Every structure is written in C-alpha cells, then in structure tokens.
Amino acid sequence: MADTKRKAAALVSGGLDSMLAARVMQDQGIHVEGLNFYTGFCVEGHTQAIRRQDQAKQKRNNALWVADQLGIRLHILDVVEDYKDVVLNPRHGYGANLNPCLDCKVFMVRKAKEWMDAHGFDFLVSGEVVGQRPMSQRRETLPVVQQESGIGDLLLRPLSAKRLPRTRPEREGWVDRDRLLDFHGRSRKPQMALAAHYGLTDYAQPAGGCCFLTDEQYAVKLADLWQSRGERGYELDDIILLKVGRHVRPAPHFKVIVAREEGEGNFLHGYRKQHVALRSVSHTGPYALIDGRPTEADLALAARLVARYGHGRDAEAVTIGISDRGGPERELVVAPLPPHEIPAEWVL
Amino acid sequence: MSRATLDCRRLLCPLPVIRVQDRVATMHPGDELEAVCTDPGALHDIPAWCRINGHRVLETGSEGGEHRVVVQVGAA
Numbered sequence: 036m037a038d039t040k041r042k043a044a045a046l047v048s049g050g051l052d053s054m055l056a057a058r059v060m061q062d063q064g065i066h067v068e069g070l071n072f073y074t075g076f077c078v079e080g081h082t083q084a085i086r087r088q089d090q091a092k093q094k095r096n097n098a099l100w101v102a103d104q105l106g107i108r109l110h111i112l113d114v115v116e117d118y119k120d121v122v123l124n125p126r127h128g129y130g131a132n133l134n135p136c137l138d139c140k141v142f143m144v145r146k147a148k149e150w151m152d153a154h155g156f157d158f159l160v161s162g163e164v165v166g167q168r169p170m171s172q173r174r175e176t177l178p179v180v181q182q183e184s185g186i187g188d189l190l191l192r193p194l195s196a197k198r199l200p201r202t203r204p205e206r207e208g209w210v211d212r213d214r215l216l217d218f219h220g221r222s223r224k225p226q227m228a229l230a231a232h233y234g235l236t237d238y239a240q241p242a243g244g245c246c247f248l249t250d251e252q253y254a255v256k257l258a259d260l261w262q263s264r265g266e267r268g269y270e271l272d273d274i275i276l277l278k279v280g281r282h283v284r285p286a287p288h289f290k291v292i293v294a295r296e297e298g299e300g301n302f303l304h305g306y307r308k309q310h311v312a313l314r315s316v317s318h319t320g321p322y323a324l325i326d327g328r329p330t331e332a333d334l335a336l337a338a339r340l341v342a343r344y345g346h347g348r349d350a351e352a353v354t355i356g357i358s359d360r361g362g363p364e365r366e367l368v369v370a371p372l373p374p375h376e377i378p379a380e381w382v383l
Numbered sequence: 384m385s386r387a388t389l390d391c392r393r394l395l396c397p398l399p400v401i402r403v404q405d406r407v408a409t410m411h412p413g414d415e416l417e418a419v420c421t422d423p424g425a426l427h428d429i430p431a432w433c434r435i436n437g438h439r440v441l442e443t444g445s446e447g448g449e450h451r452v453v454v455q456v457g458a459a
Contacts, residue, residue, distance in 0.1 A: 073397055096397050096424070099431040108436050113401045275395065301448070305393045305421070 041209040042066045043191070044151045045160040046143060047109060048245055049097025051226050051238045052162030052194060057105055058233055059193040060160050063210050067160070069109040070147050071098040074118040074139075075274050076247045097239040104235065114146060115271050122248065123267050127179075132254035134246060136168065137176055144184035151189075158189045158204045164226075165195040165219040194218045194226070247278065256282055256383045263287050263327065272306070276326070279303060282383040283340060289327030290383070291337045293344050308361035313341045316366060317354035320345020335369060342371035386415040392449065396424035400432045407438065407456050414456045415441065419449055426450050433457075 045057035047069035057067050102109035121142045125135030140163075147159050165174050177199065181190050188203045196205070196215035205212040218225045230238060247253040256277045261267045263284065276292060280299050284290035291313075294300035300322035304312070311325040311334070323341045325334075334357060342353035348371045358364040389406055391399035399420045406416055418429060423445070429452040430440045437457040444451050 071397075073401060077397075096400065096428045096431065099397075099400070099428055099435070102435045103431050106435070109432070111397050111401050111404060111432075113398070113405075 042156045043160045044156045047098045054101045056162035056193045069102045071111045075115045134248040141183045148186045163192045289329040293323045294321040314356045315345040316356045318347030338367045338369045339372040384413045389418045391420040399425040400428045410456045412458045416454045418452045
C-alpha cells in the first residue's frame with residue numbers, strides 16, 4: 036500500500052449497495068467523499084414533501100443520511116440541464132418505461148470523473164453488483180460504462196471486484212483486492228450480511244429504484260406531455276408537476292391538474308402565476324391548474340371537472356373561481372361533470 | 384463577517400440543500416446564511432448537510448408554512 040492516503044469519490048445514491056461500497060473503501064484506509072446527482076426525476080422526498088397526509092412522517096434525504104452514517108462529506112450536484120440529453124436521446128434506449136438506465140450510469144460516471152479531476156481525487160467507487168439490474172448492471176454492460184464515460188480502469192466496484200478485471204487502484208496497490216468482494220446476482224443477502232458486519236442497521240430498503248422514470252404512470256404522463264406539445268423536451272417545473280395531482284386531458288391542447296388533497300393544492304397554488312388556476316368557491320373542493328391553451332369552452336369543461344372532484348359533486352350547481360396567471364378571479368357557475376362523462380382515456 | 388438570505392421557497396429537496404451548498408461555497412468562515420424554504424424536509428436535510436460538511440446550524444424555525452434554517456459557514 037502506498038504511503039500517501041488515496042482519495043476516492045464514491046457514487047452515493049442513498050441505497051445500501053453504494054453505502055457498503057464506500058464503507059469497504061473506508062475499511063482500507065481510503066479517504067472517501069460522496070457524490071450524489073440531482074436529475075429532477077429523483078424520487079427522494081418529493082411526494083412526501085407535497086402531500087399533506089405524509090407531512091407528519093419523518094423525512095430524510097437518504098444520500099445525506101448515508102454520508103452522515105459513514106462520516107463522509109457529500110457533494111450533491113445539480114445536473115438537471117445536462118441530464119435532459121440523457122432522457123431525450125438515450126444511445127442505449129429505454130428500459131421498461133422511460134428509464135435510460137445505462138445512459139444514465141454512463142452520464143453519472145462521466146460527471147463524477149469531471150468532479151474527481153477538478154478536485155484531485157484518485158479513483159471512483161460505485162456500488163454496482165454484477166447481474167443485479169437487468170439493464171445497467173449486466174456483466175456485458177459494466178465495461179460500456181467504463182468506456183463511454185472515459186473513466187476506464189479508475190472505476191472500482193468493491194462489491195463485485197473479484198468477479199471483474201483488476202482496476203488500476205488494485206494493480207497499483209492503492210486498495211487490497213483480497214479484501215474486496217465477489218457479490219453477484221439479485222439476492223440481497225450478502226449485502227445485508229455485510230451491513231450487519233459493519234453494524235449498519237438503518238438503511239433505505241430497495242423499493243423499485245430511486246427514479247420516477249422507472250414508474251409506469253409517470254412515464255405515461257411524460258410521454259403525454261411530449262405528445263401534446265409536439266416536441267420532446269421539458270423544464271424542471273414540468274417534470275415536478277407530473278408528480279403532483281390527478282392529470283386529466285380532455286383534449287390535446289390542454290390538461291387539468293387536480294389536487295388530490297390539501298398539500299397538493301397548496302403546492303399547485305405556488306404555480307398560479309404560470310397557469311390558469313381554478314378553485315371551488317361555493318363548496319369545499321380541490322385546487323387545480325390548467326396546462327396548455329384552453330378556450331372559453333375548455334374553461335367551462337375544466338370547471339365542471341373540478342366541481343366533480345369536490346364536495347359539491349352531487350349539487351346542481353357549483354361556483355368555480357378562475358384566474359389567469361395570477362390575474363383577477365372571475366366566477367363560473369357550472370354543473371359538476373358526471374363520472375360517466377369523464378372517459379377513462381382522459382385520466383393519465 | 385456577513386449575513387445573507389437565500390430564497391428556497393417552492394423548491395423540493397434536495398434543491399434547497401444544493402442551493403445552500405452552492406451559496407456557502409462562495410462565502411467565508413463565520414458568515415451566516417438564512418435559507419427560507421417551503422419543503423419541510425429542508426429542516427432535516429440542511430442540518431444533515433451542515434453536520435457532514437463542517438458547518439453549524441444556528442437556528443431553525445417554522446411559521447406560516449415557511450421554514451427557516453440559519454447556517455454559519457465553518458472552516459474550509
């Protein structure tokens with residue numbers, strides 16, 4: 036082992052594998068600092084933050100939690116703008132939904148390499164396990180990440196290292212290959228045993244990934260957004276709003292986003308200056324926004340729709356307040372739309 | 384020594400943490416930064432970020448749906 040303390044940047048997602056990979060490096064006396072990327076699609080906390088019924092729950096950012104547990108610094112990088120190209124033009128295509136997992140991994144490793152180079156770190160550590168994920172963690176795809184990202188043999192995967200070719204940190208003796216691991220496949224038992232070995236008892240449980248792009252319902256809404264606008268593209272507010280409320284599209288040129296509870300209503304209210312907003316005046320009811328360019332007839336339809344989701348759903352008439360991008364509110368008296376007049380295909 | 388305010392309203396975590404992180408990087412040890420947030424998660428995340436990066440939380444508070452975290456920049 037060289038005299039100089041080597042420095043490794045570790046990709047920290049907040050899950051168990053990346054936590055263990057960083058911990059294994061600490062065990063070998065490596066100075067480790069964490070990197071975490073914010074793409075805009077991260078599941079982390081958003082739904083809890085928006086929905087009032089969840090606000091009593093203890094919220095935490097798992098990547099920060101992991102760093103805190105390991106006693107390492109964590110750098111969270113905002114990659115929202117650069118990440119668009121990954122989502123819109125994935126070289127390796129999408130997974131089951133709109134998840135470009137392999138391109139995503141290449142992107143993150145490339146970004147991590149840029150960070151390492153700028154901050155004088157020696158190598159990169161990730162928690163990948165051979166054969167664990169169908170797209171980005173197959174034996175055939177692991178070299179693709181190294182090659183396309185430009186990281187080459189400076190990427191060490193401590194949890195599967197013994198099943199992979201020697202990397203430079205191993206060859207140079209910066210780390211001891213004998214003390215690395217040979218995990219593979221989808222079983223979580225080896226990771227749980229290693230966590231127990233390190234006394235790590237509190238960690239995020241795998242729950243279908245950390246990215247909304249793997250979520251079928253979310254992917255449907257994103258595809259709808261692109262189709263309705265006639266182009267593939269998005270801004271951060273667009274993809275945040277896809278996480279909130281019930282999305283109902285009566286026509287290609289507009290959709291109504293209806294809050295499902297008070298917390299979502301408060302959140303949507305924050306966007307009132309960018310959209311047409313509707314609220315129920317005569318009865319308790321949801322807050323809603325319109326995305327698109329509605330005509331006067333569309334507004335009447337949207338008002339009836341909002342009335343349908345409020346306490347006045349069985350009333351003959353409901354008064355709905357409408358304001359255009361924060362302007363003065365006017366009122367429309369409408370009959371709530373009966374459920375049978377809301378075709379299933381409207382609801383995204 | 385200076386004190387600055389950072390508007391993180393409407394931002395969902397971890398964006399308030401990122402904004403604090405980026406602003407703190409431009410400040411000096413001892414300077415203070417007050418982050419005003421609407422995501423209650425910031426009350427946990429900003430202190431956690433401060434703890435692991437060597438900064439100090441001087442004050443936290445919530446009022447009217449807004450959450451304040453006052454950070455004192457630590458030594459680099």
